[in-house]
Each structure stands twice: as structure tokens, then as C-alpha cells.
Amino acid sequence: MGLFSKIFESYISRAYRTQYNPNSSSNLSDVNFESFGVSTFYQKICFYLDEEFFKKVDSNGDTALTYLIVELIKSSNSQSFKTDLKLFNNSKYRYLLDIPNSFGETPLHVAVITNNKSFTEILVKANANVGIKDNRNLTPLDIAIMLDYQDIIKILETSETAKKSDIQSNIYNWGEIITSEFSLKSESKPIKILFNDELCSPVSIEYGQNFSLILTDTGAVYSSGLCSYGKTGQKNKRDILIPTQIKSLENKRIKSISCGSHHSLALDDLGLVYSWGNGSNGRLGLEAHILGEKKIVSTPTLISMIPTTNILDQVITQISAGSDNSFLIASNGSVYSFGSAISEKLGYEELVLGYQALPRKIESIPPMKQVSASNLHTVLLDRDGNVYTFGSTTNGRLGRPSIGKDYKPTMIDFSGELVIKKIATGTNFTVALSESGELFGWGGNSNGQLGVEPICGVSESFETPILIKCLSNLGGIGKINIHDLAVGSQHVVILSDEGEVFCFGDNRKGQCGVGLSFPGYDGISLTQFQSTQIGRVFKVYAGGNNTMISLSSDHHVFGEELLKLLNSNLFSDIKLKVNGSNQTIINAHKIILAARCKKLDSLIRLQLKNPLQPQSIKINDSDDNETKAISSEIIDNIIHITIPTSLQILNLFLKYLYSDHVNLTTSILHELGELSHCLGVGRLSSLCNYNNNNISLQKLPISTLLEDLKKIQNQDFVNIYSDVQFNCISNVDSSENGFIKSYKLFSYLGSSYFKSMLGGSFIESEQKEIQLNETSVLSLRSLLNYCYCEEIPDDINECVELLIISDIHSIHRAKDLAASKIRSLMDNDSICYIYHISKLYNVKPLSIWCLAQLKSISITNENLKKLPYFTQLPNELKLEISDLKNK
Incomplete structure (x- = not known):
């Protein structure tokens, strides 16, 4: 007898023995399947066995069936599920087999992703729908084909509902990879990653300890790997085999990511930073009340405490996570650090507690534009192309003569007037690429990661930069023109200007891959990946013992x-x-x-x-x-x-x-x-x-x-191609009407207000002239220009108009972008007015920035009243500003 048959009999028996009333059960909307042991979970199914239970998505984003399948696969217990699904054979309940979890995955998706033949076969025989697409826009058959699960493909193709899309993944990785059983194995051949790059393409991939993040050109972040410490950032706290979007960052337009061993950072296009994962030793930069006692933050959380005197410092432009610490660079070049201070790698003298809990500015350094943090040392690149290092001096990590540890960022000497354009750190070494295309390195070389044969006592490490020559004159190829580079723990990946990939350094886990090798060349392991087998490469990534490449061009x-x-x-x-x-x-x-x-x-x-x-x-x-x-x-x-x-x-x-x-x-x-x-x-x-x-x-x-x-704003285009006219209030005289010719397509695309008006059953959907009697010409023109091409005006007054109309039209991104532009344009003369606007339209980041700027002015109560617009503020805002001085 199958497991569910037994559960069903148990349920019927109990229903007769007790006067079972489903309405008396506890509220399932707050259920967390993970909190139950598997045996307890079965008992709960027996007791609450009804449609509502199987339709429910729990607090981790799972349905009852997706959770149960994962747990049974983990415990290798799928055989107990194998006989049948009698409970669902009744057509009335069959749809329950296709209820998706929060990732859009049906139980069949989950079975296929984990390469589990038993569950796949059971669900197909029970008539689960094979044609349903998940949030990645993939059917179970798409997934099986992309991952080359041949046995699973054969099972799925027996279903009448089997569907496959014309989708090909263009991302490959090799090295130490996670298998479908969540174990680690070494793989030197390129393995296709399940990632639908019809929707988006990776622009950055970061690796932590047994997990990774992917940032796409559309600003989305995907995670995969082991979920310990909440480091995958997912609501669903379970290990993830394939890249899955982090929903809490879905509308943030992330532009940069970075991984430590067990924590991560993400930077959005408004200059705001989010952190999550293991919060011990202050590496997340969050306040104590956010971290709590366990110091684990499983979903991305805004870092709000950046102690600055200049409001523009809070616009962060670059991030880097070390193994247990973190760094931020502000728009003015200031650098902030937090986390473990071991080896004085934070840029200031060793702390009493051994860590810095909140972001702290590194003093007495020039403006910086890049930072790369490793486990025991940190490297900075200033705006003039000079490199600074600090932290542990072991293995020559700092690229300059020093003893023990050195907290003070100090410039290193390249013996020439070189301008460096990119820096990257491995575990105990650093590489730097110059504007002229030369590659330098320093630090540990025990695995040939600096392109030199490691000889005991001679070239196991270098304490000053050396020119990496291994790519200068390859036989039959000549000099390699370097387009980009990536660094793992102990290996380096190079992308040439011709789209070819070269790897050198540690290859014990297959991270240098297979391909054309150059044995004996300077006594190092140097491999050229044969891209002709699958196509030319656009981007390379590395981290830990992994290498990844993308064959996909950018999306928008x-x-x-x-x-x-x-x-x-x-x-x-x-x-x-x-x-x-x-x-x-x-x-x-x-x-x-x-x-x-x-x-x-x-x-x-x-x-x-x-x-x-x-x-x-x-x-x-x-x-x-x-x-x-x-x-x-x-x-x-x-x-x-x-x-x-x-x-x-x-x-x-x-x-x-x-x-x-x-x-x-x-x-x-x-x-x-x-x-x-x-x-x-x-x-x-x-x-x-x-x-x-x-x-x-x-x-x-x-x-x-x-x-x-942007061309479609031109009057020439408008006169020929416009298909709608909006009649508005004139900005000069409210008694006069103005009009703007526009395009229904772009109005619909940008605004939910216009989407309802033009795409629904409203009379305006058929009209070529639409009355907007409460909207000014200036406001509507700013809104439409955003709808056409996401353009934000350069005038602060027009930005305010855009912010207000974006609030009315519920265009949250336009509102955020307008607020960000206002922040960069406002001065002391406009700050009270802008603060009032930020409170009226609930723009929290803008109101925080205004308060920070008002506090930094350090004015007396007497001249406070002289600030423009102060006297026109509501009394509660006047009091709030007046009290800043005493806080």
C-alpha cells in the first residue's frame, strides 16, 4: 500500500472516530512546513486532509507537496511514495498536483530539478500537467532538456501535456560544482547551467562557500547552493540546486553583488546597499535590533547606518565582501568598512572587540573607485589608477615590503607610470590589469596563480608586483589582448578581446577546465578553453574553485x-x-x-x-x-x-x-x-x-x-506617429487647456493608470483624444518621457512634478529615480521644501537624506527660521527640524 493510501485511510478512520471539523483547525496561512518533522508532517496531512491544505503556500514559499517531495528525496525515501496517488486520482482533486510554490514550481518541476526518476514517474502517471511553466518561464521538459537528464526526458515525453520551448541556456561552469544530490564533485568539462537567458543575461556571478549569486542585466539577482546562515537570501529556506530569483530584490534594479564566505551584499541603482546571511562579527553592517540574538538575516536588508557628514556620501557606488567583512565606496570616493578586524584588514587600527559592527569611514586616503576584499587583506584602486593595500603581509599579500600586519592603506610601487583599471583578489594573491593591457600580480604563487612556476623558497610568493608574462607569447597564438579577468581562490581566468578564455593556477578541482593546454610553459598549468565547441564568450566569472562563462549578449x-x-x-x-x-x-x-x-x-x-x-x-x-x-x-x-x-x-x-x-x-x-x-x-x-x-x-x-x-519625443516623430492626444491644464494659466500628442503603446507600458484606461473596457481605449483636466502639461510631459525611455529631467522642479505624478500613477520606479535625482540637485535653499514633499508623498529615503543634511548644517534656532520655505512647513515638521540640533 502506498504512503498516501495509508494516509487517506487514516484520515477517514479518524474522521469517523472524532467529530472532525476542518474549520476548527489552526490558521494555515501561518503554517511553516519546515517546523514539522517528516513524521509529524504526515500526521498533519492526515488530520487536515482537504483541498485548502494542499492549495496553501507556507511561510517559506512551499506547498505541501513540493515540501514533502524535497524532504523525501533528501531522506532517499521516494519508494514509500511509489505505489500510487489514489487521493488525487479523483478528477476533482487532480489539479492539486499542479499547485505551484512561490517560485512557480509544481511538484513535477521539483522532481525534475532534483533529477528524481521515481517522483517524476509517479507524478506523470497521476496525470500531473507537464506543460506548466515556472517563474523562469520553463516547463519540466525544458528543465530536463537543458540539464540533459535523458531518463527524465523519456518519462516526461510519455505525457500528453508534454511541452518544450525553444530555449537554450548559454551559461556553462566547471570546477567544484554542486550535484543534484547537493554533494560536491570536480568537473573539468563545461556543464550547462539551468538559466533562461531568453529573459535576462548574467553580468556578474559571485561565489561564496558552497553558494553563488547571479546578477542579470535586468537588475535581478538569482541564488543557488546551500542555504546555511540564510546566505541564499530566499524566503524558502532550503538548499537550491538551480539559480532562483531572490524575490525580495525583484524591483530593486540591482547593479552590483558581492559574496563573502557566508554573507552577501547587493547595491541598487539608487545607491542603496542590502546585506544578508551570517551577521556575526558585524559583517552585515546592520543595527543590533535587526540582527537579533541569532545574528542570521535570511532576506536582503537595507544598510541604513552610514555615519556621514556629507549627504552625498550615502550614495554608494561600489561594494565588496571579504570572507567575513565588507566594504562600501561612496560617490565622493570615501571608503567604509565593517565586519571582522582580524589582521587589521578594515583599514584602521585593531579594535578592542575584534570587529566593527556598523560602517565606519577609513580616514586619510584619496578618493577611491574600486575595492576588492579577500580573507586577510584588502586592495583599493584610486581614481588616478593607483593601488593601495592593507591587512596581513603573509605570502606578500600587500605587494609591498611590510612585516606582520599593516592597517594603513599604502600605495604600492609598479616601477613605472602605470594606470591600473581593474583589481581582483584571490585567497592570498592579487592581480591588476593596466590601461595598456598588461597584467600584474603579487602574493601567493604556490599553485602558479601568478603565471610563474612555483619553486620552493624562490617563487612560492612575491611581495612586490611582477609582470605576468605567461600570456605574452603563446605558441601559435602570440600575445593575448586581455579584455577582462576573474579570480578564484587560487586560479585566474582571462577573457581575450577575441572572446577566447584562458585559465591558469590551481587545477585540482578542474577549475582551469579542459581544452588546449600548454604543458611545461613556465612550469604552470595553462589552459585555453575551446570556445569553438559551443560559441564565442561574452563574459567570464570565477570564485572559490569555480569558473563560469556566458555566451549571451546583454538584454535590457x-x-x-x-x-x-x-x-x-x-x-x-x-x-x-x-x-x-x-x-x-x-x-x-x-x-x-x-x-x-x-x-x-x-x-x-x-x-x-x-x-x-x-x-x-x-x-x-x-x-x-x-x-x-x-x-x-x-x-x-x-x-x-x-x-x-x-x-x-x-x-x-x-x-x-x-x-x-x-x-x-x-x-x-x-x-x-x-x-x-x-x-x-x-x-x-x-x-x-x-x-x-x-x-x-x-x-x-x-x-x-x-x-x-529618445527620438520619439521629437516633434517630427510625434507629428507622424502619435495616435493619442491628452488634453491637460496649461502650466502658464490653469484656465487654459494645453495638449500633448503621444503614443498609446508607451503610455500603456509605463503607467498602471494608463494601462487600465487604454487596455481595458473604458471608453478612452477607443478615443484618440483623452481629457486629463487635473494634470498639468509639465507633469504629463515628464511622465511620458519616462514612459518612452526612462528619462529623468535635470531640473529639480520638473523632478518634483515627476515624483508627484508618479505617485498618482503608481509608477514606483519613476518615483524612486526622481527622488534620487532630487537628492543630487537640492541645496540648502530647497531642502525644507523637498523635505515637505518627501513627507507628503511618503518617499522615505529622500526624507532621511533631507534630515541628515539639515542636521549637518548645524544652524541656530535664530537662522533656522531664515531657511527658505521653513515658515511654510506644517508645525510638526518645524518641530522635528528644530529638535535635530539636540539629538
């Missing part, structure tokens, strides 16, 4: 929103097709095509000017006399454009125009590259050529999406 979060509108056909006003095909038509938007592609803009304008005649424009000058052209005509008042390409390439080309990203497989490079070149879409053409080995990383253009979309 704004583009992902535009792409959703392309797929939905909402507001589409133009149709595209390929030569010779009148069957398949793709709906699109004139304004997007015009803003992103000059030749399409020219054709659309030509057609609108001559609506009765078909039009065409030449798009190439071919040497073989095969001149290509795109043509257009108006059918039923809609422009139809025909493009000389295949349907697959046209779809990919459109996807790029909307999102600034497309996966580039070898089979489509030539045709897509030719089309993008002919239509003048330079960045896409360059990306195709890069993957085709015809261009270097150095020459790849950056994203042009927002720059292109």
Missing part, C-alpha cells in the same frame, strides 16, 4: 517589456511578411520600427505620404547585381511591409528591435547579420559578426535601445 529590462507588447499584438498598427509568403503575417508597431531602424522609418514615411501607391526602397548595393529592396502598400488602412528574408530571420530581427537581444546560434548568423547590415541596425550586425569571429569584444557597440527611443 525596458526591452523585455516592449517584447511582451509585440507578442500580445496590443496596439499593433503595421503588418510584416516575408517575400513570397502571404500566409504568415506578423503584427508590429510603427513607432518601434521607425525609432529603431532608419530604413524602415524612411519607407513608412514614404508610404504615408503616398497612401495610394505601393512603395519600396533599396537596402543594398550588391556586386552580383542582386539588388534587394523592402516594399510596402496600404491594405484596409494598414501598412503592409514585405522584407526579403525568411520567416525565422524576420521573427528574430523583430525580437531584437524590441528587446535589444536575441540568441545567436551558428545556423542563423549569416542571414541575420546580412539583414541587419542591409537595414542599418549596426549593433545587431556587430553581434552577428562577433559570433562569426569577424569582430572583437572591444569593438562591440553597447545597447542603443533607450537612445533610439
Whole structure:
């Protein structure tokens, strides 16, 4: 008899023996399945066995079934679940098998992720839906294919609901990796990481002790690994096999991450820092009442206590987590440190308690722009390209002669006028890349991580910088032009300008990978990864005993929103097709095509000017006399454009125009590259050529999406492409009306207010002229410019207008960005007014900054009243400001 059969019989028996009343049970909304032992958990299922129980998502984000499956897999107890799922055979209850947890994972997703054949087979036989997508937009079959779980694939394909997406992961890693059983193994061959880079692409990957973080180009943070100390930052406190988004950072637009051994930091684009994980020895920089007795913070928490006299110091621009300490760099170059002070690695004399609990400024140093913290030493890079070090001197870590430990940041000598542009630290060594492309290193070399054969007593360490020459003259390759680098505990990863990857240093865990080796070269392990097997590399990452690479170009979060509108056909006003095909038509938007592609803009304008005649424009000058052209005509008042390409390439080309990203497989490079070149879409053409080995990383253009979309503000574009007019109050005279011509698509995209108005059943959705009688022209123009391309005005008054209207329209990011810009623009003359605004519209960071600035002014009660706008403040705010002096 199967486990659930026994549970079901037990439930029926108990229901008859006791007058069971489901309504008398405790409130399940506060249930935490993790707090139950497995045996107790079974008893709870028996007692509360009803639909509501199985539909419930607990405080850790699990459903009853996703939790139970994970626990049984951990205890290798899936056989007890194997007979059947009689409870769910009744069609009335079958849907309970597909209830997702907070990550969108159904029980079947969980079984597949953990590569568990038993549970996968049981759930498929019980008719669990194989086609459901999780929060990564992946079905269980997608996951099995991406992870190459062949046995699981065979089981899933037997289901009638089996679906797979056309999604390929472009992230690979090797070294010491976590297996599906959550054990560690060494793997020198590239292993594909389950990550849907259709949605986003990694820009940074950081490793801690048995966990890692991934930061994407859309500002999202994903974590995976062991969850001890809460270091994965997840609500669901369980070990995570595959990268899973940290939901509490979902809307923060993170731009930088860093991992210590058991804690992490994240920096958002507003200059705010979040920390989580093991809080002992002050490494999280949080106040005592936040940490509590256990000193474990399992979800990202804002670091608010940065003791500064200058308000701009609180805008943090760079972060770095050492093994048990942390560093922040402010916009003015000030450096703050906290955490363990062992070996005086915080930049000031050893502390009585041995640690610094809250951020403390390192005094008497020049403005810095980079910091890299290791376990016993720290390295700083100033704005002039000079390197400073402090901490332990063991193994020459500081790159300068010193004895014992040295708390004072001191500049090291490179024996020449070098300008360093990047620094990176391993466990006991540092590498630095100069502006001229030279690579230097110092510190430990016991594994050849400085590119020199480690000889006992001679070259096991270097206390001054040495030029790393191992990449200067490789046989058959010549000198390597370094584009970027990454450093693990004892190894170095280099990305060349041609997209090739080289690794040297410790290879005992396979972290240098397999590929073309250069045995005997200076007596070190040097490997060139053979990227031709899978494609050219865009980014490299390293940490601990791991190496990771990404073959994916950057996305843009704004583009992902535009792409959703392309797929939905909402507001589409133009149709595209390929030569010779009148069957398949793709709906699109004139304004997007015009803003992103000059030749399409020219054709659309030509057609609108001559609506009765078909039009065409030449798009190439071919040497073989095969001149290509795109043509257009108006059918039923809609422009139809025909493009000389295949349907697959046209779809990919459109996807790029909307999102600034497309996966580039070898089979489509030539045709897509030719089309993008002919239509003048330079960045896409360059990306195709890069993957085709015809261009270097150095020459790849950056994203042009927002720059292109700025064009639609121009009156020339507005006159031709606008499809709606908003009638507002004039800023000059409230009795006069003003109007702004705009685009329904972008208004809908940026504002939930307009989304309801234009996308629902309201009468305005069909109107070309909409009354906004309570909105000023200035406010609406600022809001629309944000909706078009996330533009924030440079004038403080316009920023205030944007903040207010963003609050009305519930556009939280525009409100935050406006507040951030106001902070940088305000002065003493405007501070009281801005403080009032921040309180009226509940902008907490801005009100905190205003109070900090008011406190730093150190004024007397007499001239306090002379501050502009002070007398117009409400009495409670006047008292609050007056009391600052006494606090």
C-alpha cells in the first residue's frame, strides 16, 4: 500500500472516530512546513486532509507537496511514495498536483530539478500537467532538456501535456560544482547551467562557500547552493540546486553583488546597499535590533547606518565582501568598512572587540573607485589608477615590503607610470590589469596563480608586483589582448578581446577546465578553453574553485517589456511578411520600427505620404547585381511591409528591435547579420559578426535601445506617429487647456493608470483624444518621457512634478529615480521644501537624506527660521527640524 493510501485511510478512520471539523483547525496561512518533522508532517496531512491544505503556500514559499517531495528525496525515501496517488486520482482533486510554490514550481518541476526518476514517474502517471511553466518561464521538459537528464526526458515525453520551448541556456561552469544530490564533485568539462537567458543575461556571478549569486542585466539577482546562515537570501529556506530569483530584490534594479564566505551584499541603482546571511562579527553592517540574538538575516536588508557628514556620501557606488567583512565606496570616493578586524584588514587600527559592527569611514586616503576584499587583506584602486593595500603581509599579500600586519592603506610601487583599471583578489594573491593591457600580480604563487612556476623558497610568493608574462607569447597564438579577468581562490581566468578564455593556477578541482593546454610553459598549468565547441564568450566569472562563462549578449529590462507588447499584438498598427509568403503575417508597431531602424522609418514615411501607391526602397548595393529592396502598400488602412528574408530571420530581427537581444546560434548568423547590415541596425550586425569571429569584444557597440527611443519625443516623430492626444491644464494659466500628442503603446507600458484606461473596457481605449483636466502639461510631459525611455529631467522642479505624478500613477520606479535625482540637485535653499514633499508623498529615503543634511548644517534656532520655505512647513515638521540640533 502506498504512503498516501495509508494516509487517506487514516484520515477517514479518524474522521469517523472524532467529530472532525476542518474549520476548527489552526490558521494555515501561518503554517511553516519546515517546523514539522517528516513524521509529524504526515500526521498533519492526515488530520487536515482537504483541498485548502494542499492549495496553501507556507511561510517559506512551499506547498505541501513540493515540501514533502524535497524532504523525501533528501531522506532517499521516494519508494514509500511509489505505489500510487489514489487521493488525487479523483478528477476533482487532480489539479492539486499542479499547485505551484512561490517560485512557480509544481511538484513535477521539483522532481525534475532534483533529477528524481521515481517522483517524476509517479507524478506523470497521476496525470500531473507537464506543460506548466515556472517563474523562469520553463516547463519540466525544458528543465530536463537543458540539464540533459535523458531518463527524465523519456518519462516526461510519455505525457500528453508534454511541452518544450525553444530555449537554450548559454551559461556553462566547471570546477567544484554542486550535484543534484547537493554533494560536491570536480568537473573539468563545461556543464550547462539551468538559466533562461531568453529573459535576462548574467553580468556578474559571485561565489561564496558552497553558494553563488547571479546578477542579470535586468537588475535581478538569482541564488543557488546551500542555504546555511540564510546566505541564499530566499524566503524558502532550503538548499537550491538551480539559480532562483531572490524575490525580495525583484524591483530593486540591482547593479552590483558581492559574496563573502557566508554573507552577501547587493547595491541598487539608487545607491542603496542590502546585506544578508551570517551577521556575526558585524559583517552585515546592520543595527543590533535587526540582527537579533541569532545574528542570521535570511532576506536582503537595507544598510541604513552610514555615519556621514556629507549627504552625498550615502550614495554608494561600489561594494565588496571579504570572507567575513565588507566594504562600501561612496560617490565622493570615501571608503567604509565593517565586519571582522582580524589582521587589521578594515583599514584602521585593531579594535578592542575584534570587529566593527556598523560602517565606519577609513580616514586619510584619496578618493577611491574600486575595492576588492579577500580573507586577510584588502586592495583599493584610486581614481588616478593607483593601488593601495592593507591587512596581513603573509605570502606578500600587500605587494609591498611590510612585516606582520599593516592597517594603513599604502600605495604600492609598479616601477613605472602605470594606470591600473581593474583589481581582483584571490585567497592570498592579487592581480591588476593596466590601461595598456598588461597584467600584474603579487602574493601567493604556490599553485602558479601568478603565471610563474612555483619553486620552493624562490617563487612560492612575491611581495612586490611582477609582470605576468605567461600570456605574452603563446605558441601559435602570440600575445593575448586581455579584455577582462576573474579570480578564484587560487586560479585566474582571462577573457581575450577575441572572446577566447584562458585559465591558469590551481587545477585540482578542474577549475582551469579542459581544452588546449600548454604543458611545461613556465612550469604552470595553462589552459585555453575551446570556445569553438559551443560559441564565442561574452563574459567570464570565477570564485572559490569555480569558473563560469556566458555566451549571451546583454538584454535590457525596458526591452523585455516592449517584447511582451509585440507578442500580445496590443496596439499593433503595421503588418510584416516575408517575400513570397502571404500566409504568415506578423503584427508590429510603427513607432518601434521607425525609432529603431532608419530604413524602415524612411519607407513608412514614404508610404504615408503616398497612401495610394505601393512603395519600396533599396537596402543594398550588391556586386552580383542582386539588388534587394523592402516594399510596402496600404491594405484596409494598414501598412503592409514585405522584407526579403525568411520567416525565422524576420521573427528574430523583430525580437531584437524590441528587446535589444536575441540568441545567436551558428545556423542563423549569416542571414541575420546580412539583414541587419542591409537595414542599418549596426549593433545587431556587430553581434552577428562577433559570433562569426569577424569582430572583437572591444569593438562591440553597447545597447542603443533607450537612445533610439529618445527620438520619439521629437516633434517630427510625434507629428507622424502619435495616435493619442491628452488634453491637460496649461502650466502658464490653469484656465487654459494645453495638449500633448503621444503614443498609446508607451503610455500603456509605463503607467498602471494608463494601462487600465487604454487596455481595458473604458471608453478612452477607443478615443484618440483623452481629457486629463487635473494634470498639468509639465507633469504629463515628464511622465511620458519616462514612459518612452526612462528619462529623468535635470531640473529639480520638473523632478518634483515627476515624483508627484508618479505617485498618482503608481509608477514606483519613476518615483524612486526622481527622488534620487532630487537628492543630487537640492541645496540648502530647497531642502525644507523637498523635505515637505518627501513627507507628503511618503518617499522615505529622500526624507532621511533631507534630515541628515539639515542636521549637518548645524544652524541656530535664530537662522533656522531664515531657511527658505521653513515658515511654510506644517508645525510638526518645524518641530522635528528644530529638535535635530539636540539629538
